[in-house]
Amino acid sequence: MNEILSRLNNGTAQDRLDELKKILAGETEKPQVLEQFVNNHIHTKYSFSPYSPTAAVWFARAAGLNTAGIMDHDSIAGAREFIEAGKIAGVSTTIGLECRVSLAETPFGDRFVNNPDQKGVAYMALHGVPHQNIDYLNSIFAPLREKRNIRNKKIVDNINASVGSLGITLDFENDVVPVSNFAVGGSVTERHVMYALALKIASQYGDSTVDFFENKLGIALSEKQKAQMNEPQSDYYLYDILGILKSTLIKKVYVPADEELLSVSELSDVARECGALLCYAYLGDVTDSVTGDKAAQKFEDDFIEDLFIELKKQRVDAVTYMPSRNTMAQLEKVMSLCKKYDFFEISGEDINSIRQSFICPQLEKPEFRHLVNATWALIKRENDLSEC
Incomplete structure (x- = not known):
């Protein structure tokens, strides 16, 4: 596959x-x-x-x-x-x-x-x-995608304020945009931001992501999530990290949508x-x-x-x-x-x-x-x- x-x-x-x-x-x-x-x-x-x-x-x-x-x-x-x-x-x-x-x-x-x-x-x-x-x-939707990116950058700023002290920082242009198709008419979503963060977490914490989530971010993981985090070689690994971030961290860093909305x-x-x-x-x-x-x-x-x-x-x-x-x-x-x-x-x-x-x-x-x-x-x- x-x-x-x-x-x-x-x-x-x-x-x-x-x-x-x-x-x-x-x-x-x-x-x-x-x-x-x-x-x-x-x-x-x-x-x-x-x-x-x-x-x-x-x-x-x-x-x-x-x-x-x-x-x-x-x-x-x-x-x-x-x-x-x-x-x-x-x-x-x-x-x-x-x-x-x-x-x-x-x-x-x-x-x-x-x-x-x-x-x-x-x-x-x-x-x-x-x-x-x-x-x-x-x-x-082209101008709305541009307006959404203004909000995305604010979310990245909030992430950096939240986890920057743990040695993880994101740059919107260098880390987030490259994992999207924005350059060819696609959109950048919160999932792109969280995926870019997942890449940083996987790179820096590797086999110790359970410890990172529970002891550094204070996120209690389910047994299912712990099992997923213990399989860093899995094709699903980055998406599983993203799922945890989307259901937990996004609430802390989210910036309400406004001008991008019809x-x-x-x-x-x-x-x-x-x-x-x-x-x-x-x-x-x-x-x-x-x-x-x-x-x-x-x-x-x-x-x-x-x-x-x-x-x-x-x-x-x-x-x-x-x-x-x-x-x-x-x-x-x-x-x-x-x-x-x-x-x-x-x-x-x-x-x-x-x-x-x-x-x-x-x-x-x-x-x-x-x-x-x-x-x-x-x-x-x-x-x-x-x-x-």
């Missing part, structure tokens, strides 16, 4: 696509297609992920998917590579962009909705972007201008985080119907959710409300770590079959609206 990932991650987009052709040409047996599974929420290196757009398509196909959806934060710069990789690999694709919006103009401006880090800010997604509008949409009504206008479906990303109350980077916390479940009513007022078209992240009771409630308020339903597994599976096993259940059908409807809509 490491060799293929390296080959499909290096070089330019064209280099990666050429490498994909070579890998497929040498294939002796095609992976089995598992038509009962879909995934419309795959992050790539244009936000934070182990995978380039080309690699994301290859690994989705290797997992058995014959559809795949790209979904990067504040960027859609990887979309054309993703589409072309899909054509080469025989995988039907759909493209989108995820961002955070301000809910200050709504009744939920002082509530944690679906964002663990900040009240009154919600994750939203634009799904099914017509291909002729890729550049237009990315241009809208309002929900502004994003609704953008969706209509570019022909995308505006989607609310359901999170639900968290008990045990699947990805290991979210602490137990209450979110929108207690007021979800009122929230859906407001989303309808804001011209939201759909709700996207991940069946592997929630209880059946949560999912039944969401599906029921989607039907009641006529929201299109979209499913995807939030891929941003090498530990995560491209497959959501819950989709095999009959009650989720409509999510597979919805994916094909989403792809058809996107292709019908695309002029290039």
Whole structure:
């Protein structure tokens, strides 16, 4: 896996696509297609992920998917590579962009909705972007990515103030930006900052990361986390460090998002201008985080119907959710409300770590079959609206 990932991650987009052709040409047996599974929420290196757009398509196909959806934060710069990789690999694709919006103009401006880090800010997604509008949409978010970097630098300053005395310091331009695709239209996220910090921690503390976290940072690790920290040669090691940092340290160093945010009504206008479906990303109350980077916390479940009513007022078209992240009771409630308020339903597994599976096993259940059908409807809509 490491060799293929390296080959499909290096070089330019064209280099990666050429490498994909070579890998497929040498294939002796095609992976089995598992038509009962879909995934419309795959992050790539244009936000934070182990995978380039080309690699994301290859690994989705290797997992058995014959559809795949790209979904990067504040960027859609990887979309054309993703589409072309899909054509080469025989995988039907759909493209989108995820961002955070301000809910200050709504009744939920002082509530944690679906964002663990900040009240009154919600994750939203634009799904099914017509291909002729890729550049237009990315241009809208270009100045917002710049504004986000101003905040990212403040987070780096806070990290240095917090751990600098332990001999670990970060430089935004030299440590953080190089682990991102910012130079080619991608975004820099908090995960990039934490990944850069993870690299410094792994380099400096090596086999003694448990001691570093517990005795120097005062972070109590679970037995699962301790076991992960005792495997520094693991492919997952840096992502496991990142998961610990994201669920603990980020609260101490986080700087609230402000100027980089569109309002929900502004994003609704953008969706209509570019022909995308505006989607609310359901999170639900968290008990045990699947990805290991979210602490137990209450979110929108207690007021979800009122929230859906407001989303309808804001011209939201759909709700996207991940069946592997929630209880059946949560999912039944969401599906029921989607039907009641006529929201299109979209499913995807939030891929941003090498530990995560491209497959959501819950989709095999009959009650989720409509999510597979919805994916094909989403792809058809996107292709019908695309002029290039």
